[in-house]
Amino acid sequence: MSNRGTAVLLAAFLLGLSALLFLQTFQVRNFPGTRFGAEIWPRAILISMGLLSVILLLQSLRKSTVPLTQEALKAVFEREGIAWSVFACFFAFLWLLPRLGAYPAGALFVFATLTILGPKTLRSSLLHLGVAVGSSVVLWVLFSQVLKVIAPSGRWWALL
Amino acid sequence: MTLFDGFLLALSQMTEPYNLLLLGAGVLAGLLVGAIPGFSITMAVVIVLPFTYGMETTPGLAIMLGVMVGGISGGLVSAMLLGIPGTPASVATTFDGLPMVRKGEQGYALGLGLWASCIGGFVSGAVLFVLAPPLGQIGLEIGPWGYFCLILFALTITASLSDGNMIKGLIAACIGLLATAVGEDQVNGITRLTFGNGDLDGGFAYLPILIGVFAFSQLLSDMPTRAAARRTLSADAATNVRIPHLRVLKQIVKHWLLTLRSIAIGVFVGVLPAAGASISNLISYDQARKNSKNPEAFGTGTEEGIIAPESTNNATMGGALMVLVALGIPGDAAAAAVLAALLVHDVAPSPTFMTERPDVVYVILLAFVIGHIFVLLLQSAALKIFIRIVGIPIYILAGVILLYTGMGVFAINNTTFDIWTMFLFGMVGYLMMRFNFPLAPLILGTVLGPIGEVNLMRAMQISPDLMNFITRPWALLFLTMAILSLLFPFAKARSKSGYWKYFGAVSFLLIAIPMFMMQGSLRPIVGAALIVAAVWTAYRKFSNTSHTHEDLRHG
Numbered sequence: 001m002s003n004r005g006t007a008v009l010l011a012a013f014l015l016g017l018s019a020l021l022f023l024q025t026f027q028v029r030n031f032p033g034t035r036f037g038a039e040i041w042p043r044a045i046l047i048s049m050g051l052l053s054v055i056l057l058l059q060s061l062r063k064s065t066v067p068l069t070q071e072a073l074k075a076v077f078e079r080e081g082i083a084w085s086v087f088a089c090f091f092a093f094l095w096l097l098p099r100l101g102a103y104p105a106g107a108l109f110v111f112a113t114l115t116i117l118g119p120k121t122l123r124s125s126l127l128h129l130g131v132a133v134g135s136s137v138v139l140w141v142l143f144s145q146v147l148k149v150i151a152p153s154g155r156w157w158a159l160l
Numbered sequence: 161m162t163l164f165d166g167f168l169l170a171l172s173q174m175t176e177p178y179n180l181l182l183l184g185a186g187v188l189a190g191l192l193v194g195a196i197p198g199f200s201i202t203m204a205v206v207i208v209l210p211f212t213y214g215m216e217t218t219p220g221l222a223i224m225l226g227v228m229v230g231g232i233s234g235g236l237v238s239a240m241l242l243g244i245p246g247t248p249a250s251v252a253t254t255f256d257g258l259p260m261v262r263k264g265e266q267g268y269a270l271g272l273g274l275w276a277s278c279i280g281g282f283v284s285g286a287v288l289f290v291l292a293p294p295l296g297q298i299g300l301e302i303g304p305w306g307y308f309c310l311i312l313f314a315l316t317i318t319a320s321l322s323d324g325n326m327i328k329g330l331i332a333a334c335i336g337l338l339a340t341a342v343g344e345d346q347v348n349g350i351t352r353l354t355f356g357n358g359d360l361d362g363g364f365a366y367l368p369i370l371i372g373v374f375a376f377s378q379l380l381s382d383m384p385t386r387a388a389a390r391r392t393l394s395a396d397a398a399t400n401v402r403i404p405h406l407r408v409l410k411q412i413v414k415h416w417l418l419t420l421r422s423i424a425i426g427v428f429v430g431v432l433p434a435a436g437a438s439i440s441n442l443i444s445y446d447q448a449r450k451n452s453k454n455p456e457a458f459g460t461g462t463e464e465g466i467i468a469p470e471s472t473n474n475a476t477m478g479g480a481l482m483v484l485v486a487l488g489i490p491g492d493a494a495a496a497a498v499l500a501a502l503l504v505h506d507v508a509p510s511p512t513f514m515t516e517r518p519d520v521v522y523v524i525l526l527a528f529v530i531g532h533i534f535v536l537l538l539q540s541a542a543l544k545i546f547i548r549i550v551g552i553p554i555y556i557l558a559g560v561i562l563l564y565t566g567m568g569v570f571a572i573n574n575t576t577f578d579i580w581t582m583f584l585f586g587m588v589g590y591l592m593m594r595f596n597f598p599l600a601p602l603i604l605g606t607v608l609g610p611i612g613e614v615n616l617m618r619a620m621q622i623s624p625d626l627m628n629f630i631t632r633p634w635a636l637l638f639l640t641m642a643i644l645s646l647l648f649p650f651a652k653a654r655s656k657s658g659y660w661k662y663f664g665a666v667s668f669l670l671i672a673i674p675m676f677m678m679q680g681s682l683r684p685i686v687g688a689a690l691i692v693a694a695v696w697t698a699y700r701k702f703s704n705t706s707h708t709h710e711d712l713r714h715g
Contacts, residue, residue, distance in 0.1 A: 010595055014331060021338070021353060028352045036620050038345035038352045041613045045341060049334035056327050075384070082389065083380045083590060090562060090583055097576055102567065110559045117389045117555035128556075135560045139567055149571045 003068075007060035011053055018050035082117065089113045101154025102143075107136035166518025173218045173519075174526040182219050183527055186226020187534040193227075194234025201231030201249075217507060217520065222527050229281060229531035232437065232477055233539060236273040236470055241266070242561070243378040244371075249437030249473040251600050252445035254378075256458060256465025263461050271403035272466045274539055275412055278532045279419060280471030284427050284478030285529035301679075304619035306634030311612040313642040314439045317446055318601045320645045328597045335592075336605020337612070339364050339585070346610050347617045359577060366606045368569045368581040373602060375565045376586030377593040379558040389555040411463050418448055418464055419471050426472035430479020437473040437480075438607050442600060444472035450648075474532070481528055485521050633677035640670045661701050668694035 022043065030037040068076070093109035100108070111132035118124050143149040161169075173179060194201060205227050215223070232249055239250035240257030253273060260269035302310070315337075319329030342353045343363025354360040383389035412419055422444045429440035448468035449458045458465050484502075507520055569578045589599060619628065629635045644667050651663035668690045675687030 006595075024353055024355065028350060030350055031348060034348060034350075035624075036347075036617055038348055038350035041345065041616065042338065042341040042353055045334050045337045049331060049338070052327055052331045052334065056331065059327065078386070079384045082383050082386065086380060086558070086562070087376075087583075087587060087590075090566070090586070093563075093566070094576070094579060094583060097579070102570070106563045106567065110563050113559035113562070114556060117383065117386065117558070118553075119390065131556055131560065135563060139564065143567055143571060149567075150574060151567070151570070152576065 004060060004063045004065045007063055008057065011057035011060050015050060015053040015057060018046050018053055022046045022050070085116050086113060089116065097154075098152050099154055099156045101157065102151035103136045103140050104154065106139060107132045110135055161518055163518045167522045169519040170522030170526055174222065174523060174530060179219055179222045180530070182215075183222040183226040183531055184534045184538065186223035187230035187531050188226075188538050190227040190230020190232075191234040191237075191535065191539055192230075194231040195237040201228060201235070205231070218523050221502070221507070221520070221523055225524060225527035226531050226534065228477065228481075229474075229528060229535060230538075232473055233274070233277045233281075233532075233535045235473075236277060237270065237539075240269050240273060240466075242557070243382075244374045244561070244565075249441055249476070250469075251438070251603060252441040252469035253466065253473075255445060255469075256460070256462050258461075259459065260461035260466065265461070267403045268407065269461070269466060271405060271408035272411060272463055273470045274403070274536065275405075275408050276419065276422075276467040276470035277474045278536045279412065280423050280426060281474035281478060281532035281535070282529060283420075283423050284430075284475035285525060285532070287423075287427060288478050288482045289525060302634040303632060304615040304622065305628050305632045306638060307615040308612055308619060309629060309635045309638035309642065311608045311615070313638045313645065314443070314608060315601060315604060316642045317645040318442050318604050319598075320446070320648050325596060325598060326646070326649055328595075329601045332592060332597045332599065333601035333605040335588070336369075336602040336607075337609040339369055339602075339606050340366060340609035341613070346614045362577075364581045364585075365573065365578055367572055368578040369585045369606050370603055371565050371569055372582035372585035373589030373592075373599055375562060375582070377589040377599060379554075379561065380590055381593060382554050383558065389558070390553050412467060415464055415467055418451070419467055421447065421451075422468045422471040423475040426475025427479040429472075430476035431482060437476040438604060440476040441469035441473045442604065444468045478528060481524065485524055633674040636677065637671065637674035640674065644670065662698055665694045665698035665701065668697060 025039040025043050025046070028037060028039040030039075089109055089112045092112070093105050096105035096108065099105075111128055114128035114131060115125065118128060140151075143151055174183075190201070205224060235245060235250040236253050236257065239245040239253040240261050243254045243258040245251050245254055257269050257273060315333040316330070319326050319333055338353075340363060343361055344351050351361050425444045425447065426437070426440050429443065430437070445458075445465060445468050448464050449455045452458065452462075452464055454462065507517070566579050566582060569582045570576060572578060589602070592599060592602065629639055647663070651660050654660035655663070672687040672690035672694065675683045675690060678684070
């Protein structure tokens with residue numbers, strides 16, 4: 001897709017989001033007799049955002065089209081692949097957090113992230129494992145022992 | 161007890177070795193916590209607070225003030241070395257601090273930040289000893305109309321920072337404002353924009369948003385390819401750790417006007433309740449760039465871009481502290497935590513606090529000033545350890561930092577919802593960065609949204625007449641400045657043509673109007689001075705144009 005196409009889509013998305021949230025403000029139920037309801041502030045923001053999105057859309061439509069080359073497309077895929085695999089690992093960490101507990105889930109997150117991003121050799125894997133376990137141990141000492149934070153313990157362990 | 165007696169008593173208490181030791185310990189704790197991404201000054205204060213329960217007032221205040229001073233100074237380390245500001249006060253520091261570190265000048269960059277911070281804090285502390293009472297009066301005059309316009313001004317000026325992208329900057333600010341509009345409203349507690357999801361009733365906290373946006377976007381932008389992910393953040397991180405103090409001081413002396421102006425901005429913004437270092441560091445950076453001889457160098461690792469925000473954020477804390485002790489109004493979340501610490505020690509700030517307990521007031525001010533000397537002494541050593549961190553490959557840092565910040569976010573309220581917030585806004589921040597939306601307006605919108613709403617609603621409940629935004633001088637002043645900051649990019653692009661070249665003169669003239677509407681005799685004098693400046697600027701522009709026409713006529 002060209003850069004103009006992306007810009008137009010983005011502006012249209014922002015405009016649509018503003019409209020959707022604006023409609024949602026009509027669901028607000030205020031106390032009877034309220035002079036200035038809870039919907040006023042978000043509506044003011046959403047009207048501003050909608051107007052700005054229209055300007056952005058007009059600016060995007062006036063933009064000249066520059067199609068992406070094969071190399072640029074490849075670079076985009078690599079960059080997006082890295083970013084979204086990190087997000088996927090973090091999502092998995094959040095899903096595992098209440099099930100496995102903060103520290104085992106944390107160690108798995110670090111190991112998975114480093115394995116995806118780092119070199120794929122045995123030596124590197126051992127290093128990643130060490131970093132994952134080490135960082136979780138340091139976290140446990142700092143949060144659970146020093147700061148007395150009650151971290152999620154993991155409900156799967158209770159089944160054992 | 162007279163003010164002078166109070167000062168002498170406070171001085172004798174604060175020079176006791178035990179209190180100095182505790183102040184130093186507080187500064188060290190603040191420096192360490194402030195330097196860690198995902199932690200904030202507020203959290204540092206809250207962590208240390210329980211340790212002071214059993215202490216007397218002076219030692220307790222010494223350690224808390226130490227944490228506060230150390231926390232804001234420590235923030236520059238993570239902002240510069242990792243590009244992740246721990247608090248909004250360090251946002252602008254990343255703009256030039258990180259590029260300078262990337263050039264391999266870690267010691268120089270950190271030295272500039274360190275010395276600018278200390279000078280900012282030290283000078284603001286000294287100034288506040290003298291100017292505290294009259295400065296405190298200004299905050300009382302502004303009122304909800306003025307506060308709302310101040311917030312508007314803060315957002316528009318931040319958007320104007322994003323050159324060529326003002327529309328995107330304003331949209332980013334709207335997204336930030338919207339993020340904190342979700343959940344219960346600030347006035348009536350009515351839920352909105354939750355789509356019926358009960359988890360959203362409490363809304364999103366700003367700290368997880370801030371950390372998510374900066375942690376993900378910064379770390380992911382550092383790893384565009386696998387090869388880039390496997391390199392270190394700075395090639396010679398392990399070798400170039402020395403702070404060239406003399407070179408740093410020479411630079412600060414060279415930019416003395418910039419330093420003083422930044423400190424003045426910091427103190428002024430700090431005095432305004434609810435307007436903290438999150439605003440001042442960006443305003444100061446913007447002013448530094450606009451007044452620089454090389455504005456195009458900003459963002460590439462220029463000295464001015466580090467000196468301005470760092471001298472400002474510490475100075476802002478001085479201003480915020482003064483309002484806190486004088487009126488009992490916390491300037492920001494960190495000041496709110498310090499207020500809690502004061503109450504623990506049976507110290508309740510109020511307008512009569514200065515006359516009733518001058519010894520305690522001066523203990524606070526002295527601890528603030530002496531704390532900056534400790535920052536200078538302790539941070540130089542601590543930096544050497546921290547700089548080694550940037551010698552680790554980026555992908556290892558990224559994995560560990562994301563886990564650490566996730567757990568840090570969890571520890572704020574002990575809820576996994578905050579980590580989900582961090583994750584969600586991490587994706588939002590990353591996408592915004594990908595599509596060239598500036599992140600600073602988003603963060604500022606997030607921090608200022610609730611304050612803006614409360615003040616707007618308060619103003620409308622007092623009087624729904626919108627003319628109050630024009631007839632009240634402080635509101636008019638900030639509204640004028642907000643409009644001028646929106647027009648500035650257009651004026652800058654067309655500064656040599658037509659009527660736009662008189663933009664500066666007209667700006668002075670417009671800002672002078674609210675000055676004449678204010679009480680007292682000093683502010684009308686400032687207004688008159690602004691009119692003189694307007695006439696002089698217009699005359700210079702006019703005569704330059706005439707000379708150019710003459711030159712053209714004579715070939």
